[in-house]
Amino acid sequence: MKFTLSWLKDHLDTEASLDEILVALTQVGLEVEGVDDPAAKLGAFRIARILTAERHPQADKLQVLSVDTGEGDPLQVVCGAPNARAGLVGVFGAPGTYVPGLDVTLKIAAIRGVESRGMMCSMRELELSDAHEGIIELPFDAPVGEAYAQWAGLTDPVIDIAITPNRQDCMGVRGIARDLAAAGLGELKPLDVPAIRGGFPCPIDIRIEDAEGCPAYFGRVVRGVKNGASPEWLANRLKAVGQRPISALVDITNYVMLDHGRPLHVYDLATLKGALVARRARDGETVLALNGKTYTLDPAITVIADDVDVHDLGGIMGGEHSGVTETTTDVVIECAYFTPEHIARTGQKLGLTSDARTRFERGVDPAFLGDGLAIATRLVQQLCGGEASDVVEAGEPPLGVRTLRFDPNLTEQLAGLAVPADRQRAILSSLGFGVDAGWTVLIPSWRRDIDGLADLVEEIVRIEGIDKVPSTPLPRAEGVARPTATPAQLVERKVRRTAAARGLNEAVTWSFVSEAEAQVFGGGAWTLANPISEDLKVMRPSLLPGLIAAAKRNADRGATAIRLFEVGRRYLADAERPTLGFVLAGDKAPRNWQGGRAQGFDAYDAKAEAIAILAAAGAPVDRLQVMEPVSGVYHPGRSATLRLGPKTVLAEFGELHPSTTRAFDIDGTVIAGEIYLDAIPAKRATGFMRTAYRPPALQPVTRDFAFLVPADRAADELVRAVKGADKVAIIDARLFDVFTGQGVPEGQKSLAIEVTLQPGDKSFTDADLQAIAAKIVAAATKIGASLRG
Template sequence: MKFTLSWLKDHLDTDASVQEIADKLTSVGLEVEGVENPAEKLAPFVVAEVLSAERHPQADKLQVLQVDAGNGPLQVVCGAPNARAGMKGVFGPPGAYVPGSDFTLKVAAIRGVESNGMMCSERELELGQGHDGIIELPADAPVGQSFAAYAGLEDPVFDIAVTPNRPDCFGVRGIARDLAAAGLGTLRDWSVLPFEGKFANPVAIRVEEGSGCEAFAGRLIRGVRNGPSPEWLQRRLVAVGLRPISALVDITNFFSLAAARPLHVYDAAKLQGGITARRGRAGEQFLALNDKDYAVSAEDCVIADEGHVLGLGGVIGGDSTGVSEGTTDVLLECAWFDPVGIARTGQRHQVNTDARARFERGVDPETLLEMTDAATAMILKLCGGEASEVTLATTARWAEVVAPRAVPLRPERVASLAGLDLPASEQEAILTALGFEQADGGWRVPGWRPDIDGEADLVEEIARLAGLDRIPSTPLPRLPGVAKAIALPGQRLERRVRRAAAARGLHEAVTWSFISEADAAAFGGAPHRLANPISEDMKVMRGSLLPGLARAAGRNLARGATSVRLFELGRRYLQDGERPTLGIILAGEASGRDWQSGKARGFTPFDVKAAVVALLGEAGAPVSNLQLAAGAGESFHPGRSATLRLGKAELARFGELHPTLAKDYDLPVGTQVAELALDAIPAARDKGRARAAFTPPLLQPVTRDFAFLVPEGLAAGDLVRAVRGADKALISDVRLFDRYQPQEGELSLALEVTLQPTERTLTEADLNALSDKVVAAANKLGARLRA
């Protein structure tokens, strides 16, 4: 929901600043998604006078203007037919960004003549749709003054997120009421005088029982002139993102935004007899105002005349009776539709309109005739004409819809439910300011609050306006016999891994558990589809954490990040259930520089392998016993990826993302990813809570280096395990520290073997004997000692 500051002040008398209003809106539950000041984007544009206008020497439709923007004459090439000497308009200098055309002005030669900026039209400055000529300003407009200041465009636009339970805040009036109740100003009076028609309405209006339309108020206004709406109305609609169409249509949009009251107008000359709100019939269809054909069903509420369907009631109107510049007689509709029926019709036909958004949440039924009179008054003021009496057709259920509703409230419930100790007088003041009225046994609910159903709803309103920040943080008492909270082994594991990942410089990400079918297919598929997804991009439960991390990394890189290191702890949803998983992605520049070129280096599979091994070790996996296998699946680079296994269980897969996927996700080639299956890590044996005493070795460790020529295809991990097993009593560690392979020749792997004596110092004979064991173990794999 968007609205301007000036529009808000039509309903709210306040001196609060823009920031104060934004803060208060968020505090009362109307989250501000953004505040934009249109004057900021028009800051470079100034009022200028055209000193002379001569025909372009190389183009008949262009003119060469001499323009004074306050700093002396400037030459500008212009194609507007209304450009002439003596007129005043809006000038954009070189360097100014033109929002309506999406380009930045610069000094340029146009057909051989230099042009220093441009004179602007309404559409180029996003002030309207006019583009036949440049903006013409009054003769007294001050040359050189900021155009935004001169035109009064200093009018910030608020964009708020309205929750489904607040239909009243789809109108500026409802937002102003909340702010006034929160103490940010005084709600201005907006009384509508009853309007008496000059003649009986000749258009018969009927509402069928069970149609989904419970009330239909109609009034004929004849002799109207449907031209462009006044500038103030156009500017207000443009500011909130609507396109001005004509005075009659703009008036209906005005009330939809101002009072959350959708209206509709029909060209009465195009109607065939009276109007009926009824259910659709088989075979009926109509062309809607969005230029699409819709086939209606018996479940739809339609508005029809005696000849054909005119539109889907409360959702979208039809093109056949739309108003135009030639419209002279118009039928004004102000109706109330069943919210559930509107929502189902909109979903069935995939139509999203402002009218549907308001009707399906609940429009105030009590102001039906009041809003009809208010809209009539504005039509007569802006378009002229003469209005008939109102015809109101209702169903038997209408009396139930408008029947007064009273909700009881015990003042002490505010303390017991919300934790706020407020005096009854303050509670009454809040509810009164929100439009509730005291009634026998409770509070009468105003028609614009269909969400209020019980005592807890009133408590919520009081707490919301009093200030949720006033609620004290009080722990719930622990009942006798209830055990204290403990962390399960899986929770403790996730905590350790999360801390370890953060300690390695990774940033935690939280991505959606729902992903698109395309993302799922790119990373191995997903077995679980959603029956009612919230969007096309969230149709399946993720079978991998990598699609979400890839999207997140791509967004970070697109916004200027040079190095992205993300991890996520979450669930994969596989055929056999949920699987706790840790996902990692490394993209962009790694820390440090390449030792050969001196330039910043990218990530390599060894970077992600180091992270995987460290995190598995922190999770309790026996890292020294893991088996490395080449390849990690189709999502990975076939020659730069691997899996880590413990027996038949796969603990992790890691490596470079497949180049095709990297391109698809706007990631650099060389992006590294990994997934750790936390539930596959064997649980550590319970050795009690006490730590074993630290017993450092009494003797100095000894290291020996071995270089082996290995056959092609032998994994370094296999060689390391074989050497480690040569003497498990003495060999405490084996580390690969060098890999050498000339352009032609065998591959050489160098290992550092650490020996830890426990009983006595090793002699030369002991070391020689151990060396023979190491070489023999390597020989079994086809490796031989390098000379």
Template sequence: MKFSLSWLKAHLETDATITEVADCLNRIGLEVEGIENPADALADFRIARVIRAAPHPQADKLQVLSVDPGDGSALQVVCGAPNARAGMLGVFGPAGATVPSNGMLLKVAEIRGVESNGMMCSEMELGAGEDHDGILDLPADAPLGMGYADYAGLNDPVIDVSITPNRQDCMGVRGIARDLAAAGLGTLKPLNVPAVTAKGACPVEIRTDDSEGCPAFYGRVIKGVSNKASPDWMQRRLKSAGQKPISALVDITNYVMLDHGRPSHAYDLAQLSGAVVARKAVDGESVTALNGKEYSLTSGMTVIADDNGVHDIAGIMGGEHSGCSDATADVLLEVAYFTPERIAKTGQALMLTSDARTRFERGVDPAFLDDGLEIITALILDICGGEASEIVRAGTPPTDTRRIAFEPARTLSLGGIDVAADKQKAILESLGFAVDAEWNVTIPTWRRDVEGSADLVEEVVRMIGLDHVPSTPLPRTDGVATPTATPMQKLERKMRRAAAAGGMNEAINWSFLPEKDAAAFGAKAGHGDDWTLANPISEDMKVMRPSLLPGLLSATARNMDRGASSVRLFEIGRRYFRAKDGSSDERLTLGLVLAGDKTARSWQGGKAARFDVYDAKAQVIALLSSAGVATDNLMVMGFDDTGLGDHYHPGQSATLRQGPKNVLASFGTLHPATAKAFDLDGAVVAAEIYLDAIPQKKAKGPANFMRPAFAPPALQSVRRDFAFLVPQTTPAADLLRVIRGCDKANIVDVSLFDRFAGQGVPEGQVSLALEVVMQPADKSYTDEDLKAMSDKVIAAAAKVGGVLRG
């Protein structure tokens, strides 16, 4: 919420500077997000007089002005404004100044052969309005040489405060002033509620037929208004809050909403027919709101309607048809109390936000209907004229007060600050609470968030200052602390460090995806359906991610678009699925993407090497190895019906499994269609490691954090090469696996060093050459031992169709 310092001081009697105000707000828990002063952008702009105005010798539509900026000098300025004339007062920007509206730096320049030293500015160029037809024409009594910001009252800092959802009382400037006064920064000024003289009964029937959604609906008619522009002071305050002035009637309702946190609505009476009623919508009804969009309504929503239909989505946005215009002469002013829960559900269902909804769904003060209506009415009568009818009060607002028994000692035990009881009483009373002699505290109607004594402790602590809460460490049990990290948390830490050590950069992406991205990486692996949000932040964040790869690929595209030649990203997070029983199924996963150049371009090696599927496989195996997985025994298999490989290139992707069913990881080159969907050029490889599928080791005995001593073998290993003819469809990994397992007592390593197909190899087959490493334990191998082990290797190869090549 934004407001200017002068606006705050309209409610708070204080001499505090903007810095002191900001410090106090932060201290009492109202976080300041920023401070801006509109005068800063106008520091170089001064009130100047046009001494002479002569035609430009080379251009019919330009004039050459002689301008006095207030120091008695005469600067030559070329100007194209039709209203520029000798003797007028305007605003001059010298060379070196920056134009607020467009950021243009003014320089001494030649315009059609005539030197120009700065410019005379229009209202739009100064950011002070929309008029750009000519330069700003100031009154004759404007002080020559004065800074324009000071003259226009723009030297007024604007403070931006982040209001948490529980502080509905601070959704108006007066509520913030009340908090500051309670914190000792000043004195809260009395609320001025004007007494409006009503003239005659209200000519319109007003009632509420939806006591659940709209318990109270107050209104009155004001006839004979003139909907002109609102006064400058009001426009300045609205602009400081980020609001665009529209017309007096609209500006007044917006102003009171920001000033007191009290939304209201003014209807053009000429557009209404019959009784004006707060009621439930009928399924299928629709209304075109003030934003120009049509909304379909349901029976769970509260609306304001007349005999012709709906005019207002109650508490959220008025209708386009009955809104006030320049021609409006009579208005119906509505001030109502809407149930916060009803407003929140309606806004979520329609995906419609507004300043009014922000306040109503938090809960406005139900006791401020009469005062709010009188304040708004008085402003309309003062600015727009007219006569006000008597007030119609339909329904009853929920103004029942609540009481909480409070013990002052709780402030020390719960809040950690020792505050005298009389000081606590003074703080609570300054915030609007009533405290009797037995410390029964009556909650003001504007504090819907206060429910128990702990909330009262928070109020006292806030006003003393959150920075006064001592930092007290929790007591520590004697001895060595028991480990608290779960095995999965330990695995996550280990994998994060291993991935970073492998040269990759960690990314942290949103857990939400657009529907099209989720569909490309959807849940087809038996986990269940994707989670689609009923009320997403935006259409691009509608589905909980079923894969980490879309976020990583989007990040990769952004990096590549900004000139990155090599991208190595990983992320550890959860994939989200909806199980068949409707529960949430969250799967911890590590995703990685490699794109661009694997090596740098060099005069020695020519072009840079690109990442391929084997790089992804190598990264996966290295990471699984760091997790304690015996990677030598993993099976390299296709995707079958897992649905995990739809986004991969069908001939350049696979899964790594521990047994035929337990998929530990998937990897491969991205499918060209998927890469195109993410605007990625060239080969991109990716992988996902399913950390939840990695079997956890069972603890055996007491924890031992020391590595076993390194004991090198006493005898030299023996290496033998074998070449086998196998069918082309047989994965080399299958051959390696069966040979590695045929004699575990002696064979310690098997590696592939050659693959050949061509002359000498039968069609449909391929020659795979392997190196087998055999390690003797207590004695050297004899020829008979080596022959026996070779026979085992040959026999094992035969299990997968391998024949020793002659």
């Protein structure tokens, strides 16, 4: 929300300085995002007169000017503006002056061999408009040597504040002034609402057929208007806050919206056919909006229409067909109340945002319809002339009386700040609340956000000053503090530290994704009713969409090795699932004199990360089984799952399927994985201390075995069979070679396994070793393997 200092002072009688106002705004919860002070930005520029203008000796399009700046001898300036001529009065920047439109600081320079000591400036170079066809031309009697900003009246700072969604009352300058007055920075000026009598009956019928979407619809006709350019004061105010002046009638509606937070609309009466009706759209109806786009409507959308056409997306944007022009002579001024929830749903459905929608979906003041219409009518008559009709009031705005029974002691109980009761009453009264002797508080119509007693406490504390709330330490119980982290939180801490220690960079991505992104991962079970945008509509079914998008952003910015992870929640139909996701992309190792070409990541890198992180989480990694993947987002031949038994999936990893990478528009091979933290079995609480570690007295023994197995048999199955052949003697078994070729029958492969045997209280005898080897061969035979000869 932007406004100028002078605009604020139209509503606030104050002697406070700009700095004091900025501090007070932030203290009452209206955070200042920026201040644009043109007087400071343009303070160094002076009014100057061109005395002579001669052709540059080395360039046909340049001139050498002699410029009187009002300070001593004339200065020589090289200028390329086509309108530069002797006698012209313009704006001059001396060497050392910063030119905001060019982002340069002027200095003495030679241009085509001719020295130039400054610059005659255009409007765009001073960021006053987009005009740059030539340098600024001022009246001949403009005072040479005077500061241009001071002479031109460019001394009104523009303040930009952030409005939180609950503060709909501050979507207009008057609401901001009310807060500052309550904070003690001045007095809120009385609201001047004119009483304008109608000179004739309203010639158009105004009615409501959709009371749910539009409970109240006020309007009147003003005939005999003359539409044209707005006066300078109005145009300057709108331009200062980023609004483009269009015409007096349109600018009046924008001004009232910014001044009072009350959107209005004007129709050209000559374009309307029959009654003006607030109704539901019919299936297939279309409207050409003022933004030049055509929207197809349905019965869930409230529109303003006549007997023939739809003219307005109610509360969001007007239609182009009935918009006012320079030839307009009779207008209908509309001031309506639209249901906030209905406006929000319509705006989301159409993907259409506007200043009006921003205010209506937060909730405008339902008691301000008549006053807003009167203020707009007065401005129309002052700037465009005309005679006003009687007002037509269709429907009733929701003006239900809302009260709360307040106890002043709640302020200290809830906020920890002791405020005298009389001061609390004064604060609430200054904000527009009614407070009777028994502390029954009447909530003003413009404060839709006030719902309970805690809201009243918040109002008192923010005006009194949050900085006054004392810092009170919580009492500390005697003895050793009990741990507060849950086992699940401890696991998350461990895996986060492990992933970071292994060289992965933590990312924090949105918990929401678009419907298209969710569909790649099987679709989302949770869809938001009121999303921030269409791209953030579905609660993520996987952590990978956000990580893949982050990897793409890094790659687009030149990152060659991308290692990202995130600990968060997946949102499935049955519950939220704690998960660690990771993405590896780019080059694992850069090219060098030893390895030649750069080396990329593969599925085995993902497997190593998954096993290391599962080990840190306390999963029994020695019992994990590598099995086929369950998700279609991975490449079917280059991915797998880690499981405890056939049903308990602890992790899924591998190379992403090409269709997945295409969906996210990311180039190259992308390796990813997810570790399902809630699937890791919890450790049993034994209640006993761990026994002291005692290393074996005897060294382990290794034996190698080579087995022939079918080519499609998973090696992991054989390793597990071998390891379980003798659970006392065999402490480890690992695959160290896979061979196919000469000596191996077709359709089979040779798997070489190293088995580690640990003797107990005595060394193994040859007979012991032969017995263990027989058990190993027998176990392998049961799964279809045979000892290779």
